[in-house]
Amino acid sequence: MDKNTMDSCTKIIKDAKNMVVLTGAGISTESGIKDFRSRTGIYKLAPEYILSLDYFYKYPKEFYQFAIENLYHPEAVPNKGHQILAKWEREGKVSSIITQNIDGLHQKAGSHNVIEFHGTIRTATCQNCGKTYSTSEMMTRLDTMEDFYVCSHCKTKRKEDQFIKPDVVLFGDTGEWFSTEGFNYILNLLRKADCLLVLGTSLKVTPFSTFPQYKSAGVPVIIINKGDTPYDFAPNTFVIKESIGTTLARMDENIN
Structure with a gap:
């Protein structure tokens, strides 16, 4: 130095x-x-589109599985x-x-x-009613419910409007x-x-x-x-x- x-x-x-x-x-x-862009970063494990808004709405279960495994580090x-x-x-x-x-x-x-600036992985929010869930709650829901990513506290015509999205800024x-x-x-x-x-x-x-x-x-x-x-x-x-x-x-x- x-x-x-x-x-x-x-x-x-x-x-x-x-x-x-x-x-x-x-x-x-x-x-x-892990970082994102280095030779051993997250983007070497999977394409960037997995961390996009489009992918989240198309494949919410797979998105959560990837995010919890790679982005959530409560022990750090x-x-x-x-x-x-x-x-x-x-x-x-x-x-x-x-x-x-x-x-x-x-x-x-x-x-x-x-x-x-890019949000937090510690919480997730219903895109309709705004109810906030902790990520540990989402992990429990994933293990115990089929549509764990659909808010339990509100109703809309389109199920997608009730999706609980992690509070991170995704591509798009x-x-x-x-x-x-x-x-x-x-x-x-x-x-x-x-x-x-x-x-x-x-x-x-x-x-x-x-x-x-x-x-x-x-x-x-x-x-x-x-x-x-x-x-x-x-x-x-x-x-x-x-x-x-x-x-x-x-x-x-x-x-x-």
């Missing part, structure tokens, strides 16, 4: 009072959760990276975390200001943060940030990948990611291709 880069990044974080953090699968892989625990971000939030350095991850590990670690889907209001809220956070910390994301999936473009001029960007990103050579950008947990732990030691 380049010492000059490390020293510069540590000083930036030490001085930060309104740092916005963007996180992707790379921070969760250090907790044993936060790693050092998650824990340090929560610590920095308590210390007034981190103002917000905007994550692509659906695992809830930031919240488990104690972070409060978390925007789950839109989440709460994809609205004009949600997007503007995020852009406002980015414009106010005094530092942008990017962890474990290739920044290649839109619209999440556009977020660094909305920071104010001159605000530094720190990218800790083992792969390349489109922003690696942008002005005032510092790139570290090391473990997120190890790197943040070293920074935190040097700050205190």
Whole structure:
């Protein structure tokens, strides 16, 4: 790890009072959760269309079986990276975390200001009445009911309208943060940030990948990611291709 880069990044974080953090699968892989796009990722197990809205409505049982097996990790625990971000939030350095991850590990670690841009795998919601089910409830329903994915609390003419969909943003889907209001809220956070910390994301999936473009001029960007990103050579950008947990732990030691 380049010492000059490390020293510069540590000083930036030490001085930060309104740092916005963007996180992707790379921070969760250090907790044993598979990513999507690497050589051993989920998309090597199955085509992307399985995680689409069309597939969910055509094959809800198969969709749930795949999602519970590959996306739901209730046993996973936060790693050092998650824990340090929560610590920095308590210390007034981190103002917000905007994550692509659906695992809830930031919240488990104690972070409060978390925007789950791609939703969460921890719950599912009836598309008609809005009743929310926990994913553990859905697992029980899958084992005990034929049409487990059909809401038990409302009636409509079309059974598909009562489908209970996991609260993740699927291909062909839109989440709460994809609205004009949600997007503007995020852009406002980015414009106010005094530092942008990017962890474990290739920044290649839109619209999440556009977020660094909305920071104010001159605000530094720190990218800790083992792969390349489109922003690696942008002005005032510092790139570290090391473990997120190890790197943040070293920074935190040097700050205190």
